[in-house]
Amino acid sequence: MGRKRIHASSKVKGLRRSGVSGLWEARKVIPADLRAMFGKSEFKVALNTKDENEAVRVGAPILADWSDQIAKAQDRSVLASAPLQRQAIDRDRAFAAIQRWTSFRLKAALNEAFNGGLEPAPVGFSDEMREHVQRVGDLRSGDWSKVADFDAKLAEALNSQRIMCDPLHPAIPAMRGWFASALADVENGIMEYRRGRLSDAPDASSPTPVLPVTVELPVNPSPAAHPVAGMKLLDLLDRWEAAKGKSEKRHRGYVTRLSEFLGDPDVSQITPLQMDSFLIELKRFPNTKRDIEKTPFMTAIAEAEKRDDYRVLHIKTVWNWTVVYKALFEFAVDRDLMRKNPAAKMMKKPAADESEERDPYEAEDLATIFKTPMFQGAVSALGYRNTPGSLITKDHKYWLPIIALWTGGRVEELASLDVSEIKTEEEISFIDLTGRPLKGLRRVKNASARRIIPIHDRLIALGFMKYVAERKSGLLFPELDGDAVKMSVKFGKWWGLWCENVAKVKGEGLDDPQKVFHSFRHSWKRAARMSDAKEEIHDLISGHKDGNSVARGYGRGVDLMTLKAAMDLIDFPAFPTLPK
Structure with missing residues (x-):
């Protein structure tokens, strides 16, 4: 086994690059006599870039700040070197x-x-x-x-x-x-x-209960004997987000629906039976592209049941709701806001055969999609671009479906692409996701998703590399209007409405609730299995865990030329000719 190499920067002391990931990081050792003041032996932060100049730009101010903190601590240490007659503190x-x-x-x-x-x-x-x-x-x-x-x-x-x-x-x-x-x-x-939320400040004479904290004393202050009263579900969600980071917008929607169903109770009063009752109704909740966010929970169910196209949430989606509740209430238990987790036994994880949530686009679906005016020519770049004309607007609405089909990439991976991630080596162009983080903005789903995706010859023929060159730098699709967690959140909803608008039969074909943008990835995977490309190679390209075993055993797994050859074996005969 080779040793992990560390490459130091020749420009700024304290910057180094890992030989495994190739990403730069900033690091500064804290003097031994000051470590007790900082509670650690060194400062260290990942800079999430492979470019040394960018690492210097980002890392130099961080290193300077650390040096300033150490200097101040040394000054305080010198002042404290003389013995002091300190008073004991009660x-x-x-x-x-x-x-x-x-x-x-x-x-x-x-x-x-x-x-x-x-x-x-x-x-x-x-x-x-x-x-x-x-x-x-x-x-x-x-x-x-x-x-x-x-x-x-x-x-x-x-x-x-x-x-x-x-x-x-x-x-x-x-x-x-x-x-x-x-x-x-x-x-x-x-x-x-x-933010303008001018609620009353707590009164120290009768303080609100304090969450228990770990202190370095033999005996801690006694924690509250009973769970904190008055904590509401959305207040709990705010605390949870403050502790773990901003969650997805849909998670807040899940908690809002639960609060609405239960009548906005104190979290300490929620019982397992109430969660079971909510689960019964959740399994009847409609799976629809309509905007029902402001429709009361039970009203949305009642109205949907009257419709001919009524479909309920997929079992995996229901499970995803419960996972949020389990984690949220576990946080509350850890903070002594609840005695036990009422969602702990709410639902078992669905079996693998139940969890196959999305269907691939069929050949007929692909022909329907790419023969629409949005790809063949429309009268306007606005709206759904469903009126035939001569205008082809090559923005994210045009490129994302095409790239998703010919690469098998996930929508968020593609929507958040930066121009710097489109590279060319040995005359082969590819998407490089190896530097993506696992948390925060522009993250990938898991470690296996950090991968190389060769750009298919069909994409090059359609002018994709020309589009990249015109962008020069920054986000590949800067016009995308995302949120704090996902760049693709609004586009995903728009795509569902667009499919509903152009579907030949309502509720079928493109409008089938089991077919969403992620169906492009399923279509690519099916086409890959039907091609002559080896499974372990196309697993590497798609970032599936089974394929990642090859990468673990042989570094990057295979060379770029082999990946590219496998990618070009994957074809979609139903994909029509597009105007250039």
């Missing part, structure tokens, strides 16, 4: 002081927001909002190490409440957990005020 008084500080900070921010003094919250899930959610989540989980001068902030909070303390006081480690929770409440509360 444990209960310290805990109460942190609660008073929390109330004071929130009330001051509330009054500032009330008088228009706070800057409005950022729109959408911006970098600032993403950093805020991550920071609050880290603090709630007890990870204070990423907050600069954390101990100094803790000492300052205590001093403001007339408890004399310096950052090197021996009681500081025992209070870090309390202060991390308090700081998370303050930062989250201020963000809520910036």
